[in-house]
Amino acid sequence: MALLARILRAWLRPVPEQGGLLGGGAPRRPQPSGARLPAGARAEDNGAGRPGAQPAGGQAEGPRSLAAMPGPRTLANLAEFFCRDGFSRIHEIQQKHTREYGKIFKSHFGPQFVVSIADRDMVAQVLRAEGAAPQRANMESWREYRDLRGRAAGLISAEGEQWLKMRSVLRQRILKPKDVAIYSGEVNQVINDLIKRIYLLRSQAEDGETVTNVNDLFFKYSMEGVATILYESRLGCLENNVPQLTVEYIEALELMFSMFKTSMYAGAIPRWLRPFIPKPWREFCRSWDGLFKFSQIHVDNKLRDIQYQMDRGQRVSGGLLTYLFLSQALTLQEIYANVTEMLLAGVDTTSFTLSWTVYLLARHPEVQQTVYQEIVRNLGERHVPTAADVPKVPLVRALLKETLRLFPVLPGNGRVTQEDLVIGGYLIPKGTQLALCHYATSYQDENFPRAKEFRPERWLRKGDLDRVDNFGSIPFGHGVRSCIGRRIAELEIHLVVIQLLQHFEIKTSSQTKAVHAKTHGLLTPGGPIHVRFVNRK
Numbered sequence: 001m002a003l004l005a006r007i008l009r010a011w012l013r014p015v016p017e018q019g020g021l022l023g024g025g026a027p028r029r030p031q032p033s034g035a036r037l038p039a040g041a042r043a044e045d046n047g048a049g050r051p052g053a054q055p056a057g058g059q060a061e062g063p064r065s066l067a068a069m070p071g072p073r074t075l076a077n078l079a080e081f082f083c084r085d086g087f088s089r090i091h092e093i094q095q096k097h098t099r100e101y102g103k104i105f106k107s108h109f110g111p112q113f114v115v116s117i118a119d120r121d122m123v124a125q126v127l128r129a130e131g132a133a134p135q136r137a138n139m140e141s142w143r144e145y146r147d148l149r150g151r152a153a154g155l156i157s158a159e160g161e162q163w164l165k166m167r168s169v170l171r172q173r174i175l176k177p178k179d180v181a182i183y184s185g186e187v188n189q190v191i192n193d194l195i196k197r198i199y200l201l202r203s204q205a206e207d208g209e210t211v212t213n214v215n216d217l218f219f220k221y222s223m224e225g226v227a228t229i230l231y232e233s234r235l236g237c238l239e240n241n242v243p244q245l246t247v248e249y250i251e252a253l254e255l256m257f258s259m260f261k262t263s264m265y266a267g268a269i270p271r272w273l274r275p276f277i278p279k280p281w282r283e284f285c286r287s288w289d290g291l292f293k294f295s296q297i298h299v300d301n302k303l304r305d306i307q308y309q310m311d312r313g314q315r316v317s318g319g320l321l322t323y324l325f326l327s328q329a330l331t332l333q334e335i336y337a338n339v340t341e342m343l344l345a346g347v348d349t350t351s352f353t354l355s356w357t358v359y360l361l362a363r364h365p366e367v368q369q370t371v372y373q374e375i376v377r378n379l380g381e382r383h384v385p386t387a388a389d390v391p392k393v394p395l396v397r398a399l400l401k402e403t404l405r406l407f408p409v410l411p412g413n414g415r416v417t418q419e420d421l422v423i424g425g426y427l428i429p430k431g432t433q434l435a436l437c438h439y440a441t442s443y444q445d446e447n448f449p450r451a452k453e454f455r456p457e458r459w460l461r462k463g464d465l466d467r468v469d470n471f472g473s474i475p476f477g478h479g480v481r482s483c484i485g486r487r488i489a490e491l492e493i494h495l496v497v498i499q500l501l502q503h504f505e506i507k508t509s510s511q512t513k514a515v516h517a518k519t520h521g522l523l524t525p526g527g528p529i530h531v532r533f534v535n536r537k
């Protein structure tokens with residue numbers, strides 16, 4: 001009974017705990033910074049508020065306190081997640097709560113306290129106000145693992161000065177389109193293997209055309225593509241017999257992603273409960289061990305190659321890893337950590353986006369035909385594209401933007417406020433965890449007319465002065481802490497979409513089912529996607 005009472009107390013009282021992959025829902029107890037609070041504003045949170053509540057302290061003007069902010073009640077929220085499988089519907093819950101409580105609302109998830117924002121202009125306000133080293137979420141569990149094993153933090157888990165130093169090194173090689181354009185050749189080799197694999201899988205299908213699980217196919221493509229750039233070597237993911245080391249890595253990655261669901265539960269479990277519920281933390285560590293081991297082996301292999309060339313007085317040149325070694329701007333431990341975290345961040349995100357793209361193309365033949373015609377008109381039927389060709393096919397870029405608007409792999413992003421902010425009329429104290437709900441904003445008609453419809457052309461610029469950037473859809477985040485792998489992902493997706501459409505017409509098959517998105521940290525297709533790859537005449 002005493003234990004039960006302790007658990008309930010922990011659930012119902014906000015205390016700091018751990019975050020998800022890139023910050024969705026990491027908790028932080030609001031830290032009132034009294035000196036900066038306007039009179040009448042209370043920083044502490046007293047439970048669920050009511051829409052339209054009066055400002056605290058009886059003042060008619062000035063920002064309202066968090067106590068006045070509406071939001072679901074703690075127990076109702078718990079029931080939503082634990083009894084109604086809310087973990088797989090986080091994106092829908094964003095929309096539901098926005099309808100019920102408005103575009104800014106608060107929620108408790110066990111010991112976690114989060115202010116959610118589902119308004120384009122408020123999101124812009126938060127992101128434009130951020131300082132030199134924004135904090136996405138409380139990455140306590142990630143850092144705890146790294147301290148336990150004596151490992152360094154990478155870009156995702158590092159903060160402050162340490163993050164700033166690593167970001168300024170890495171940004172020099174992969175942040176701009178021209179930095180990654182040099183990888184077109186390597187990416188095209190991977191695409192070549194992918195297309196061969198599609199021919200093979202088709203030949204094994206009864207109708208000679210259907211591929212029954214494009215999710216799996218694109219997972220292998222993305223892993224091979226990202227690793228080609230990060231490790232400067234091939235892994236063999238698209239071969240018939242995938243090397244054992246890669247198989248082990250995929251297992252660790254799968255464990256990590258099944259862990260996101262588990263770690264979301266774990267995020268609500270205080271550390272002192274671990275002896276009673278040990279599995280989530282044990283698996284979290286086991287999975288990180290596997291991911292680090294894999295990266296370390298590949299990084300060490302490359303390091304040996306470089307050393308070998310240097311010992312023979314040969315000129316050494318190469319990509320990202322070679323640059324990191326030669327510049328010595330990062331320690332070896334930091335290189336391991338960054339490559340590990342980038343691979344983790346880069347594989348599923350890219351592969352789920354590709355799966356959604358192909359699904360949408362199969363479901364919308366008229367859109368597919370328009371994109372194909374643009375490719376043929378501007379690049380030809382057989383030309384193997386490079387990064388330099390992508391601006392000639394604006395519809396391909398628009399296709400990716402529209403896919404990510406409808407299915408943003410990370411349906412929400414996070415920030416921990418670094419100073420007191422007034423947002424939507426509420427005073428948000430420094431240290432508050434914000435959830436930026438860009439799944440919800442992506443589906444608001446005021447941001448995107450006929451928002452539910454798949455219309456890539458909405459992203460086409462009408463003239464040189466026209467900017468279609470829209471804070472309603474920011475699938476790669478925004479600002480100095482935005483996705484550092486964005487240009488890599490775009491290169492991999494743009495080039496493969498062009499080549500897929502040059503080779504095949506993508507059609508639904510009798511086995512293609514409507515696929516519902518599920519969130520387990522990432523927005524994934526809820527089941528395998530089947531499509532037919534029909535030869536172009």
Ligand code: HEM
Pocket residue numbers: 022136155156167226341342343345346347349350353408409410413414474475476477478479480481482483484485486488489
């Ligand atoms: C379609 C593919 C991808 C999507 C939608 C995506 C999305 C995101 C988002 C939303 C963030 C958080 C940004 C913010 O807080 O403002 C992020 C961060 C990050 N992403 Fe990506 N990402 C993708 C691909 C990649 C790839 C290919 C890599 C690496 C090769 C990568 C590496 C990272 C890293 C390291 C961070 C943390 C950056 C930092 O904290 O400084 N991502 N990504």
